[in-house]
Amino acid sequence: MRKFIDKIKPSFEKGGKFGYLHSTFDAFESFLYVPDTVTRRGAHIRDCVDLKRIMIIMVLALVPAMLFGIWNTGYQHSLAFGLTDWGFWNMVGYGLVKVIPLYLVSYIVGLAIEFVSAQIRGHEVNEGYLVSGMLIPLIVPADVPLWMLALAVAFAVIIGKEVFGGTGMNMWNPALLARAFLFFSYPSKMSGDTIWTAGVTRYLAEGKAYASGNGLVDSFSGATPLAHPSMDGLQAAGTSLWDMIAGIIPGCVGETSVIAILIGAVILIWTGVASWKIMLSSVVGGLAIGYLGFATGVTDLPGYYQLVMGGFLFGTVFMATDPVTAAQTETGKWIYGFLVGALAVTVRLFNPGYPEGMMLAILLMNTFAPLIDHYVVNGSISRRAKKFKTA
Amino acid sequence: MSNNIDLKKGLDIPISGAAAQKTAKVTVPGTVAVKPTDFRGLKPRLLVREGDKVLAGSPVLADKESPDILFTSPVSGTVTEIVRGEKRKLLEVRIKADATQEYLEFAVGQVANLDADQVKSLLMKAGLWPALVQRPYGIIANPAVKPKAIFVSAFSTAPLAADMEYVLRDEFDDIQTAVNALSKLTDGGIHISLNADNASGTPFHKLENATFHTFSGKHPAGNVGVQIHHISPIMKGDTVWTISPVMLAAIGKFLNTGKYDMSRLIAVTGPKAIGPAYVKGLPGMSMRDLKEFYDNSGSDIRFISGDVLTGTNVGEDGFLGFFDNQVTLIKEGNEHELLGWAKPFRTKQFSTSHTYFSWLTPKKKYEMDTNLHGGPRAFVMSDVYSKVLPMHIYPVYLIKACLAEDIDKMEQFGIYEVLEEDLALCEYVCPSKIEIQSILSDGISLMMKEMA
Numbered sequence: 001m002r003k004f005i006d007k008i009k010p011s012f013e014k015g016g017k018f019g020y021l022h023s024t025f026d027a028f029e030s031f032l033y034v035p036d037t038v039t040r041r042g043a044h045i046r047d048c049v050d051l052k053r054i055m056i057i058m059v060l061a062l063v064p065a066m067l068f069g070i071w072n073t074g075y076q077h078s079l080a081f082g083l084t085d086w087g088f089w090n091m092v093g094y095g096l097v098k099v100i101p102l103y104l105v106s107y108i109v110g111l112a113i114e115f116v117s118a119q120i121r122g123h124e125v126n127e128g129y130l131v132s133g134m135l136i137p138l139i140v141p142a143d144v145p146l147w148m149l150a151l152a153v154a155f156a157v158i159i160g161k162e163v164f165g166g167t168g169m170n171m172w173n174p175a176l177l178a179r180a181f182l183f184f185s186y187p188s189k190m191s192g193d194t195i196w197t198a199g200v201t202r203y204l205a206e207g208k209a210y211a212s213g214n215g216l217v218d219s220f221s222g223a224t225p226l227a228h229p230s231m232d233g234l235q236a237a238g239t240s241l242w243d244m245i246a247g248i249i250p251g252c253v254g255e256t257s258v259i260a261i262l263i264g265a266v267i268l269i270w271t272g273v274a275s276w277k278i279m280l281s282s283v284v285g286g287l288a289i290g291y292l293g294f295a296t297g298v299t300d301l302p303g304y305y306q307l308v309m310g311g312f313l314f315g316t317v318f319m320a321t322d323p324v325t326a327a328q329t330e331t332g333k334w335i336y337g338f339l340v341g342a343l344a345v346t347v348r349l350f351n352p353g354y355p356e357g358m359m360l361a362i363l364l365m366n367t368f369a370p371l372i373d374h375y376v377v378n379g380s381i382s383r384r385a386k387k388f389k390t391a
Numbered sequence: 392m393s394n395n396i397d398l399k400k401g402l403d404i405p406i407s408g409a410a411a412q413k414t415a416k417v418t419v420p421g422t423v424a425v426k427p428t429d430f431r432g433l434k435p436r437l438l439v440r441e442g443d444k445v446l447a448g449s450p451v452l453a454d455k456e457s458p459d460i461l462f463t464s465p466v467s468g469t470v471t472e473i474v475r476g477e478k479r480k481l482l483e484v485r486i487k488a489d490a491t492q493e494y495l496e497f498a499v500g501q502v503a504n505l506d507a508d509q510v511k512s513l514l515m516k517a518g519l520w521p522a523l524v525q526r527p528y529g530i531i532a533n534p535a536v537k538p539k540a541i542f543v544s545a546f547s548t549a550p551l552a553a554d555m556e557y558v559l560r561d562e563f564d565d566i567q568t569a570v571n572a573l574s575k576l577t578d579g580g581i582h583i584s585l586n587a588d589n590a591s592g593t594p595f596h597k598l599e600n601a602t603f604h605t606f607s608g609k610h611p612a613g614n615v616g617v618q619i620h621h622i623s624p625i626m627k628g629d630t631v632w633t634i635s636p637v638m639l640a641a642i643g644k645f646l647n648t649g650k651y652d653m654s655r656l657i658a659v660t661g662p663k664a665i666g667p668a669y670v671k672g673l674p675g676m677s678m679r680d681l682k683e684f685y686d687n688s689g690s691d692i693r694f695i696s697g698d699v700l701t702g703t704n705v706g707e708d709g710f711l712g713f714f715d716n717q718v719t720l721i722k723e724g725n726e727h728e729l730l731g732w733a734k735p736f737r738t739k740q741f742s743t744s745h746t747y748f749s750w751l752t753p754k755k756k757y758e759m760d761t762n763l764h765g766g767p768r769a770f771v772m773s774d775v776y777s778k779v780l781p782m783h784i785y786p787v788y789l790i791k792a793c794l795a796e797d798i799d800k801m802e803q804f805g806i807y808e809v810l811e812e813d814l815a816l817c818e819y820v821c822p823s824k825i826e827i828q829s830i831l832s833d834g835i836s837l838m839m840k841e842m843a
Contacts, residue, residue: 038761042828043818048740050765052732168769271745328773
């Protein structure tokens with residue numbers, strides 16, 4: 001294998017037959033092998049961690065949510081269509097049929113754009129999209145049309161990332177940008193009660209579902225808990241707190257299960273890949289506003305319900321913590337996280353038109369993160385300057 | 392001694408090959424080199440030609456900008472070669488040593504009776520003035536200014552660094568002489584920072600005429616820049632000088648004997664060093680004089696004058712730097728590793744990151760090599776750098792200001808307080824493999840140009 005790569009390598013070098021594909025070749029080579037480059041200047045030894053390792057840990061942390069999402073897609077489908085004879089593997093099988101195409105589209109479109117833009121710039125291909133590509137299918141409804149998804153991915157990668165210079169330079173979390181694009185461009189496909197359960201859209205349009213024969217069961221509502229965020233509403237839908245924690249509710253593919261997300265959170269915090277400060281302060285912010293709303297009668301749900309409904313926790317753990325678009329200073333992280341949580345719940349409580357406030361809250365705070373950092377850094381510098389002027 | 396400054400941030404890199412505390416060899420000088428590249432920003436004027444005879448202490452180079460500052464030969468012998476690089480930049484003056492060493496005799500007189508100007512002119516004549524490093528920027532001290540204070544770090548925390556107390560154990564009288572003489576050059580006094588582990592037991596503590604501070608913590612707690620940051624930060628317009636204990640000993644020896652005798656104990660270290668130990672040698676000595684310590688038959692050893700974080704790659708034909716008392720031998724890591732980044736375990740590699748499992752074996756030492764372990768990327772992780780930098784500085788902001796060549800921002804983010812060595816660990820841990828030291832170096836060069 002190594003010999004083969006060394007043999008074909010020269011034709012991909014500058015001036016070689018396929019010189020224009022240099023970045024692409026390099027991406028595959030460095031994916032397979034840690035490169036043989038040695039330090040030239042500065043420190044002669046380097047830590048063996050690199051961005052590939054960090055990104056793969058992030059992907060790993062998303063796996064529990066993805067696996068659960070695959071099962072839940074099938075489970076919700078079987079509920080909606082009254083498929084009482086479906087066992088575990090039926091549900092997983094149906095989930096795979098629904099989710100794998102989302103992944104294929106996400107990765108093929110996203111990576112293609114990454115490769116092309118790396119090629120144009122002559123850079124190495126950045127591994128950032130491995131994570132974005134993993135995230136995007138988890139935060140869209142399973143029924144989203146694939147062409148829409150492709151468009152959203154293209155928008156997010158080109159406008160959200162590459163125009164700024166690629167991973168590390170982007171302002172907004174690319175995965176959320178893809179979701180925002182879908183949400184605002186195709187609101188009918190991204191909100192309402194019928195989109196969250198796989199197969200329902202097709203049933204309504206064509207009168208048939210994947211498993212033919214059954215129609216929708218009479219009691220099907222399909223709405224996520226966020227659509228009726230009150231005690232009565234939840235009770236009418238038969239959704240218990242435990243359902244929401246376990247995640248056996250309709251929703252985006254990967255966002256429903258609190259347990260699966262927490263497994264991911266533990267991995268991220270332990271490895272230090274994502275900031276626990278942002279996660280904690282976001283939860284605190286969400287609880288604070290949640291309880292404020294509860295106390296003032298805006299909602300009859302205690303604050304902790306806000307954490308387990310919708311995409312709050314998923315956003316807190318996997319998206320608000322994106323090291324590029326979050327605040328970079330340690331103090332800034334506390335402020336940023338708190339505001340993400342607080343804003344997300346505020347949007348939920350006061351704007352029924354946008355039941356999912358998390359996406360908007362994070363994108364908004366991404367925008368303001370540099371400002372927060374600016375004040376934190378300046379504050380620290382001027383405090384220090386004052387201290388030594390008087391001393 | 393009560394005010395110990397405990398630095399929580401930092402990292403001791405667990406690299407194998409520490410030098411055993413014994414002097415394995417006294418090298419006989421063969422060919423030595425005087426290297427103007429050891430000094431930042433020096434524009435050298437050559438004072439010798441090929442074939443000239445020199446004594447130990449004879450001038451070889453002078454500073455074009457202040458011609459009184461001389462650089463002298465550490466041996467007596469014949470100038471054999473003048474090595475130039477691109478644009479005829481002077482790189483090395485190679486001198487072949489004679490069999491018997493003769494020293495130029497300097498008339499020093501009684502140290503106690505010397506005034507500041509006499510101390511300065513003696514040190515400049517003898518080639519020892521360049522031992523004083525001026526901050527900001529880490530350049531040769533300007534004899535025309537009076538520094539705020541002079542700082543000395545009595546211990547080194549750098550990877551595999553020589554044990555100061557061991558290498559200087561017979562030279563504390565000389566160090567005292569040097570401290571006495573240098574204290575005449577500043578009103579702020581000589582500040583010596585001790586390792587808190589052995590603050591009261593160390594011979595440094597018995598020195599007179601100095602102010603003591605103690606520090607504890609991992610590398611870079613022993614870096615003089617970090618210590619100054621906590622003792623008395625360098626603000627805009629300040630000038631301080633720093634000097635290493637090894638150089639203090641050389642200055643003291645010169646003032647006591649009138650000879651330019653630079654011989655010092657040098658730690659030969661690193662995973663590729665066979666029987667790592669100390670040798671007696673000179674600055675400018677050839678790496679080939681250490682041939683007992685390595686087997687370079689595979690041509691895969693990197694010869695570093697200094698430590699693995701900040702040293703210079705000099706190659707097997709290279710020479711020890713003026714300031715260095717350590718040689719590190721490590722393997723060139725020019726090998727591919729199949730799916731290295733994706734393996735759950737890489738037991739032969741060390742990482743500070745918990746994404747690997749080397750935290751399970753905190754005592755283990757690693758045979759590190761020069762592999763970069765990844766490709767260069769943009770800044771992504773924001774919190775890894777401050778964990779190894781015990782200073783109130785935002786390293787990412789400073790480096791970005793250097794990249795943007797924004798003088799105001801560089802000033803604001805603390806460029807006056809740092810040298811490359813202080814941010815070397817940030818470079819080591821950087822998962823984006825950004826060359827932080829060389830970016831900072833360019834930033835400092837720019838500052839010197841713009842502020843001159």
